[in-house]
Amino acid sequence: MRTADLPEVRQLSLFSDMDEANFAELMQGSFLQRFPPQVDLIHEGDPADFLYIVIEGGVELFGTWNGRETTLEFVYPVATFILAAVLRDAEYLMSARTLEKSRLLMVPAELIRSMMDRDPAFARSIVHELSCRYRAVVKSLKDNKLRSSIERLANFLLRESRHQDRHDGLLLQVDKKTLAQRLGMTPENLSRAFGTLQEYGVTVDGRDITFSDIKALTILAKPVAHIDDPDC
């Protein structure tokens, strides 16, 4: 990969603590690559050849079964995906495709594993990242099992609004079809759910969502730290 990109990557919390020489060796074998939107990156069942890190853009992780497909997670900068498969040298459990034009750092799995044994600071960072990913999936499972689709949507809007440093709305990062899949509902139902949220002061204009009564929306959504907090 290009030397010009190195300082940027070095600052990622995953790499910032490790030994300089080890970092150089890790990057020697890695690729920082650009992808167009909607490119299939990996497929469930593939052997875990690379650890992926989203530097720019966005990635959708999804799973399939019996002809059905569901979105498991959106990954935005800066975060890893399929770390667990890499660490276990196992097959991917999820498939991944780019949501938009993206820059991804690809680190060979074998290199990650050997470096973990040699660089304790790197091992610590990996553990930190992996536990973060773990807790994100647990939150997602709770969101799905404990909430109705409207409640999931309302909480998603509040989370995303906060993530965008706003209190009065948000701009959807994905199309409504994909959002529906992420929220575990059909596009038709998502559309109707947005309709219902009008009663709670939510107006929709394409991808632009505005809240006029965040209090009412919050009362409906009932966000809690153990499902909705962005930090791990």
Add this chain to the structure above:
Amino acid sequence: MRTADLPEVRQLSLFSDMDEANFAELMQGSFLQRFPPQVDLIHEGDPADFLYIVIEGGVELFGTWNGRETTLEFVYPVATFILAAVLRDAEYLMSARTLEKSRLLMVPAELIRSMMDRDPAFARSIVHELSCRYRAVVKSLKDNKLRSSIERLANFLLRESRHQDRHDGLLLQVDKKTLAQRLGMTPENLSRAFGTLQEYGVTVDGRDITFSDIKALTILAKPVAHIDDPDC
């Protein structure tokens, strides 16, 4: 904890590779404790004081929101739970209670974290265990989002049957009420689902389930490695 229990614990894959002296130090601060059934062990939101390891018995992990409760996972020997919270020094995301009479090893969280920094082999084992837990939750999420309740039940029966080294049925480890919660359905619905499975050769006698046509059941369940395989 008692010295008599040490050899047994030492053989757990989590501890088998670590340095002898370090293991002794870890155990010095730990407790191997017996609990009756239905004891609340931890509650979501509590600070992560201990890592728990199920040595004997069984534990239910569950989450709550807005007055609702759902079972996230059953944990049987030998496995850890709430490892991620311990590693991040964070609050538990899940609550836990014993399902039956159980023996649990409780290791102080701070001790786990400091030992990870000192013993590389132990750090490796922790990473191995954590990625295993991670993949289990991902599988659970896929199970929930991609399958109907009958499909989840059918697959649960097949998995559990295999786990019990049988091909013709199984003995439920929990009551049907708890199983229903684990499968994301109501007890009423679980009862009716068992009724439907009669058409696929499943007979139910209390906790004793028998398959007379495992082929038909498998065609209905369509188990796949990336959701149903027990290994990580």
Add this chain to the structure above:
DNA sequence: CGTCACTTTGATGCTGATCAAAAATGGTGG
């Protein structure tokens, strides 16, 4: 043998899926 919790069965209603089609949107080439 009575009590209590679990389980089953039945009736009914809500949530969300499916099917169908119209409307809106966005990208493309003339």
Add this chain to the structure above:
DNA sequence: CCACCATTTTTGATCAGCATCAAAGTGACG
């Protein structure tokens, strides 16, 4: 810039899955 096309989104009608409510049946245990 506009017309055209493909895709996304919305709307409407209907249906299936699952929850809820109610009540009866079953079994474990003091």
